[in-house]
Amino acid sequence: MNFTETDCLNMTQEWLEKIKWSEDGLVPAIAQDYKTGRVLMMAWMNREALQQTINLERAVYWSRSRQKLWRKGEESGHVQKLRDIRIDCDRDVILIQVEQVGGIACHTGRESCFFSRYQDGQWLEVEPVLKDPINIYK
Amino acid sequence: MNFTETDCLNMTQEWLEKIKWSEDGLVPAIAQDYKTGRVLMMAWMNREALQQTINLERAVYWSRSRQKLWRKGEESGHVQKLRDIRIDCDRDVILIQVEQVGGIACHTGRESCFFSRYQDGQWLEVEPVLKDPINIYK
Numbered sequence: 001m002n003f004t005e006t007d008c009l010n011m012t013q014e015w016l017e018k019i020k021w022s023e024d025g026l027v028p029a030i031a032q033d034y035k036t037g038r039v040l041m042m043a044w045m046n047r048e049a050l051q052q053t054i055n056l057e058r059a060v061y062w063s064r065s066r067q068k069l070w071r072k073g074e075e076s077g078h079v080q081k082l083r084d085i086r087i088d089c090d091r092d093v094i095l096i097q098v099e100q101v102g103g104i105a106c107h108t109g110r111e112s113c114f115f116s117r118y119q120d121g122q123w124l125e126v127e128p129v130l131k132d133p134i135n136i137y138k
Numbered sequence: 139m140n141f142t143e144t145d146c147l148n149m150t151q152e153w154l155e156k157i158k159w160s161e162d163g164l165v166p167a168i169a170q171d172y173k174t175g176r177v178l179m180m181a182w183m184n185r186e187a188l189q190q191t192i193n194l195e196r197a198v199y200w201s202r203s204r205q206k207l208w209r210k211g212e213e214s215g216h217v218q219k220l221r222d223i224r225i226d227c228d229r230d231v232i233l234i235q236v237e238q239v240g241g242i243a244c245h246t247g248r249e250s251c252f253f254s255r256y257q258d259g260q261w262l263e264v265e266p267v268l269k270d271p272i273n274i275y276k
Binding site: 093 | 255
């Protein structure tokens with residue numbers, strides 16, 4: 001049996017189309033440190049970001065504010081090397097396990113973006129800045 | 139100094155209004171097992187869901203498909219007891235640490251909703267069903 005080019009493309013893209021993309025063509029992507037289990041951040045991916053994440057073996061997101069691909073770490077050097085990709089039961093959320101280069105995921109210079117804890121009606125910053133952002137984004 | 143009722147309400151709600159709610163009044167909420175670090179699921183919360191989560195000390199989400207509050211575990215018994223609440227640097231994603239009653243978060247009877255792994259152009263189910271959903275939702 002022979003396949004047309006379209007057949008082949010459809011076959012190779014099948015995994016991508018199994019994802020329930022939002023109307024904007026996005027899904028939330030959670031990044032977790034593969035060693036510590038720390039949830040580092042959540043951002044968004046479109047089809048191209050997810051494909052690049054797989055091809056480059058590093059996290060690539062879609063920046064909604066800048067409306068462009070965001071190769072995590074391209075300015076800061078804080079690249080997230082890919083270790084594992086999962087999708088949830090509803091196929092509308094991605095979870096990636098990553099090796100966080102530099103041990104800093106957050107643009108504030110902290111390990112994780114989730115450094116503010118709810119306590120007694122307030123959000124308290126409970127984690128240290130590991131590196132001054134001035135020295136990250138030179 | 140005296141405060142009006144509105145002053146008091148505004149003060150007590152300040153933490154809630156610091157959150158960047160979407161146009162639909164929602165934020166993504168990631169639930170992580172507080173002991174194992176396993177990411178169990180991601181769902182959505184509106185203001186009421188988040189307030190109930192805090193007041194009841196268990197995860198309460200907003201079901202987008204059913205358009206109503208979803209007290210996680212009310213049918214299955216798989217309640218998520220609250221241990222910690224975080225918000226990210228952009229204040230638009232919530233991360234909760236939970237004690238997962240029954241060790242099952244997913245409606246398929248698995249520990250986590252993230253049981254499908256990307257491998258060689260396919261999504262493979264790589265984790266066992268711990269309890270048949272027929273016996274969960276009786």
